[in-house]
Amino acid sequence: MDSDETRALRPFSRENRPWWGLSARWAATIAGCVVAVAVLVTVLGLALGWFKAATDVVSPENVKAQYHDAYTNYEALRATAGNVCSAEAAVAAEPDPSARSQRVSQVQAYQQNYRRIAANYDAAYDDAFRAKHVGPGDLPAKAPDLESALRDAGCR
Numbered sequence: 001m002d003s004d005e006t007r008a009l010r011p012f013s014r015e016n017r018p019w020w021g022l023s024a025r026w027a028a029t030i031a032g033c034v035v036a037v038a039v040l041v042t043v044l045g046l047a048l049g050w051f052k053a054a055t056d057v058v059s060p061e062n063v064k065a066q067y068h069d070a071y072t073n074y075e076a077l078r079a080t081a082g083n084v085c086s087a088e089a090a091v092a093a094e095p096d097p098s099a100r101s102q103r104v105s106q107v108q109a110y111q112q113n114y115r116r117i118a119a120n121y122d123a124a125y126d127d128a129f130r131a132k133h134v135g136p137g138d139l140p141a142k143a144p145d146l147e148s149a150l151r152d153a154g155c156r
Contacts, residue, residue, distance in 0.1 A: 058134060062134060063134045066124070066134050066135055066136075067134075067135075067136050069124055070121070070124065070125070070135055070136050070139055071136065071139070073117055073120055073121040073124065073143075074121065074139050074143075076117045077114065077117050077118060077121065077143055077144070077149060078149065078152075078153070080110060080113050080114040080117060081114060081146065081149035081150055081152070081153050081155075082153050083110045083113075084107060084110040084111060084114060084146065084150060084155075085150055085153050085154075085155035087103060087106045087107040087110050088107055088155065089155075090103050090106075091103040091104055091107060111146060114146050114149070115146075117143070118143035118144075118145075118146075119143075121143040122142055122143050125141055125142070
């Protein structure tokens, strides 16, 4: 049997091992393996998350949503251009100067609305994760400017 002094010199001898029965070297090895597995699982999870994002872009639900948004915005652009056209015609036909001023304000409001819708349309088309790869091919990649939209509507 070892004396207390000899045991003190060998802190991790069989008699002095912790209650779970492992030496410090084995405990460190197991802890290192657990950390390595955790890092591996984290890296794989992130990588698979990127693959999932790529498949979500071309999923049927996303394609439907992007087509719906694109056509809705494009039709809103056309309708707003028609509103600008009608409002400009009302300005030209208005004989009363105070009412004419109000009509000019309406034209400006329609023009602002057109620019807002055009910005939304362009942002959706420029976003690769939203529509760049799945957007409708029969619509322009950029919203037409207001002047060309008015020409297309037959106002100019």
